[in-house]
Amino acid sequence: MENLKSNPNSHLTAKERDTLSFPAKILLNKNLIVGDVLDFGCGYGSDVKLLKAQGINIDGYDKFHFPDYPSKKFDTIICFYVLNVLLPEEQATVLMELSQLIKPTGKVYIAVRRDLQFEGFRTHKIHQKKTYQCNVILNSKSFFRNENCEIYEYQHYNQTKRTEKVDCPFCNPDSERELIVESATAYAIYDKFPVNRGHALVIPKKHCSDYFDLSFKEQAACIFMLNRVKEIVSEKFNPDGFNIGINIGEKAGQTVHHVHIHLIPRYDGDVEEPRGGVRGVIPKRQKY
Template identity: 50%
Template sequence: MEIEKVNHPYLTAIKRTDISVPTRYLLKHDLLKGRILDYGCGFGFDTDELKRQGYDITGYDYYYRPDYPEGKFDTIICNYVLNVLEPYAQAEVMMNVTNLLHPKGTAFFSVRRDLQEEGFRLHAIYKQYTYQCNVRLPFPSLVCNSSYELYQYNHFNKLPRKDGEKCPFCRLSRRVEVICETATCVAFYDGYPVSPGHTLIIPKRHVASYFDLTNHEREAMNVMLQYVKQKIDERFHPDGYNIGINVNEAAGQSVFHVHMHLIPRYKGDVRNPKGGIRGVIPDKQKY
């Protein structure tokens, strides 16, 4: 009977005796600043060695060091993690890393470039399936060779502005608090919230209508919606939610870059909430 193909990424962790190549690069170029997180640290050799050298560093790994980190970090390193995860898990890692990163911080993602095959494979020792794939990210590349590539990430609203860019979401205010980000979309607290925790989720690609998004973009926004809802629950403890997207001027769209509203609701915030989103046409709210 064939073993079910379920990914066991922790089996790919290596017991190192020397600091990993990407971390050596960051050390050499003095890029490890402030409070540091080693996300997906595996057995934790890099973490322990950097701590021995005097760095303020925390190691987190879902399997080997499962105490989830608290607070924000100035530098986050994520070495060789994304290559061994399936797409949904990759998105979760990126959302976690970007959520844990200080607004002025920098994250570094390293990915392997020596993979000859992609997909599931049976681990020779443990006889369990692992997964591997090539990963390319839309972030600046610091190093790229036949072995690995190292990307630098800064929050979407901290990137250089394009000359002449007028879309307020393509040139997102530096004052906005980013909640999380993936390669495809970004979530942030609305600058003019209708309730505490009011959040917008947008695709990074400039497109006006939700119906013109690619299937991948729509899926990415929905995955992020679930993640952001969890973060709002933890921080604001709302009693309910409205979810909405305005498409075209007749429906109230004023910024013509797709944006999904996630609006937390609280008991007593309106006299009678019955009908909810039907209230966009007030005479039809009650039925």
């Protein structure tokens, strides 16, 4: 993945407008901008201002122009033309942030451009600095599409029912379980039978029993999320260390045949002698 420092000018693509953006008009006309609303990546805040004037309870967040990060969860989040100007790692970060900011039963509407003729870095016509753009395809429900844009509707993975692999608890997770964070290809929840406080699972959405059968991209997405979940668990539970593990095959202890990575927080005194860590999967070999 590219270094995030190689894309410092994404904020220069923001535009000032005196009318609602096209995606905002579509959603407003269908009465879908409801409850507490967040415009994530709002740029100069034009939609925020215009929707407020129509009685919408909306806040705006933009890393560059409105940098006060939201401190609550929302019923509706709109995110228009943000992903198109971000590198893949930045896109994944934004999707995870959106999943954390939306209420469990809320909805996120993500608009992406469909009229891009050139992908990559280019010199911005007005600012004369290098800016990035790319086409984006998500695996969420496509709500609207024309030749210029597509709008996706996203809900938490455990709030939508699927008809395939209905017996797999990770393809169809319980809607009552707390979803920690989610990206396009993976999600994380707390273990139903935790070894320790904050014991979390990172799970690819692709149904696959063997971690080594995942593509490199799918593995990388899981590890990228693992880093994020570690930060969340650290802030919430303040552990003294971690064990990370993947069970592959019944002889290695795998009981659910869908890949999942265990992130197990460790605390001072949780076992009499922690030395050896994951070597303890074979107890007599833990100490050496």
